[in-house]
Amino acid sequence: MTGTTMIGVIGGSGLYEIDGLENASWQRVETPWGDPSDEILTGTLGGVPMAFLPRHGRGHVWSPSTVPYRANIDALKRLGVTDIFSVSACGSFRENMAPGDFVIVDQFIDRTIAREKSFFGPGCVAHVSVAHPTCERLGAHAAAAAREAGANVHEGGTYLAMEGPQFSTLAESKLYRDVWGCDVIGMTNMPEAKLAREAEICYASVAMVTDYDSWHPDHGEVDISEIIATLGANVAHARDLVAALPGRLGGERDLCNHGCDRALDHAIMTAPGARDPARVAMLDAVAGRVLG
Template identity: 75%
Template structure:
């Protein structure tokens, strides 16, 4: 058993969380650059927690410029074991209405301007992201949201687009009708892939703000309406987070789905051929296997 530490990455509209005992904004250094912001740490119901605003307080980072590697590395350095990602999304499904939440379990990655791995020349690794989220953690989020009175859907495919522009009508129709996506957003990739490389359990909660542009009765995305829905979703997201420590508990067994052992057989570069500088940068995310 190890100690649970919950890390929350807050999306648009969520720049802090309430009720932390001993709350403190902390600087965390990372060899992958500066994280999006300081990290808010404290305890809730006796469980250590860390909160990182993905876009920074004041929303200073675009989806493309979010320092995803630094964010995941910094959370790992703090001792986070379980990462909850909350983010604003558009919906491709009538039943997934604005104001609803979706427990995402699959992704289609259409981003192209971001660094997507901690590994590379000097240390090559291939991790499986066939099942990119942790079912145990997703179930806890589903229960927390349901108990908070939030309409939440279990299971959904998230189309990650580069942004910052929204989809064209043709793209929106294609993603919905031919690709089978359920929601669309700009920030969960490469975040989910990096969390897997860092051997962190990861759950993604999509907070629906609009119907994208496919819906015949809603037309193109209206930023004013999105912001209005976003504010209500942010309050609900914080209520969901407040319920997670009681569900996850202070003591943590190994992940039954193997998220915390994702690198077990992933590194292919022979020890004698590994780049020393890259090894030093990997001390947090891959320290468990590199020091074995």
């Protein structure tokens, strides 16, 4: 064993708390990247440390484009989170991925354009691989936990990350579905997944289907009232999913067999003598393992 498991849950639309968390307290975490979306709820669940961060803030105050993604991932890393489960709402491009279903995402197409997507930059350049942007190990646990919770689960799917906050046009929806072959669409998993990889945290994406976007001839445009109604049912399953995670992951942790927790081993390109001390200082939590 190499260390202690700490589960991080990033809750999206509809999921704003964790039931049954023991010794729970909200705490403010300072980061070099600004304040996270909210304070972070920490405690233990099933004997395993857990941290919960509401992605949009309590009361849903952050839009998809303004969520402080870098601060969120940095804060979770500072708390000791080793495994992140991202829970978010999504639209579906597939008839069989119906509203109420859960999709365990394993690929992304990132169409966001207004967000900071890396912790690295001038003064300390790094390139991590996101060929496989989610952790297969965590995805398997999420799928099993979702089935135990009673959800209809699809393992594997490509998530189109759009900027938002508006939903897709009909032409865009058809492009993403028919030409690009995407399975679901959402606004929040990018750059979240990329940043988790840079921070060497295993990451799984649980996408809860709320609608058929605008491509479906029998559903027309996205109806926010229908989305909210479907979210209510999804959240009950999501809470049960989260409750099952500690028992599946356990309290002790080996190295990730997919290398997520060693993503920076060969990623940093800037020579030690050329690194900007200010940038390196900002990377103390994210990349301290390799920067010393």
